[in-house]
Amino acid sequence: MFDNTHAHITTWVIAIILFFVAVRLHNAGKAKGMKVVHMILRLFYLLIILTGALLFWKHQGINPALYGIKALVGVWVIGMFEMILVRMNKGKSTKMFWILLVISLIIVFILGFSLPLGI
Template sequence: MLDSTHLHITSWVIALILFFVALALHNSGQAKGNKIVHMVLRLFYVVVIFTGGYLFFEYSDINAALYGVKFLLGVLVIAFMEMILVRLKKGKSTKVMWILFVISLLCTLYLGFRLPIGFNFFM
């Protein structure tokens, strides 16, 4: 089951959906719902890192440098998601975090789909 990317892709898609749900709940003022979704999202951070780490160690012999960069960028995406939610809760500015989140997410997606075990969208 872990030998393919399906579990990893499913987990990060669910994490992104939960991230935007947590943002919507925060913007609507539902603190309790936001807190619950944020905690579930943190669980999915662990699942994403576990499945990504497994894929990294399983397939890094193909191209260790690029898989290492993708792993690092993936961890940064998770870090920026968490920083955005925490800074919103504290009432601080999130503009820089949003920019860094979008850049790191796009770079991670590009590398993930471009590398040999990803989908072949970019010929």
């Protein structure tokens, strides 16, 4: 099942979509809908971490250092998703977290697609 990255890629693509749906719902003033989407997104955080960990353990012999760094940056992305949504709910500034999210996404995509399991 984890000889390829299909499950992992599917979970993070859905998570990115859910994140932007939650942001849109917040901006539209639909707090209840945003809360539901945020809770579903948290489930996808767990699925991303689980599928990523299974891929890491199965293929760690390829390049464990870079895959470890990619895993840490992936957790950083999840942290930025969560920080942005929570701070938006509290009415606090999220500018710095958006910048960090873009940086972390660029790093994780570059690592993910350049490592042997990537494209």
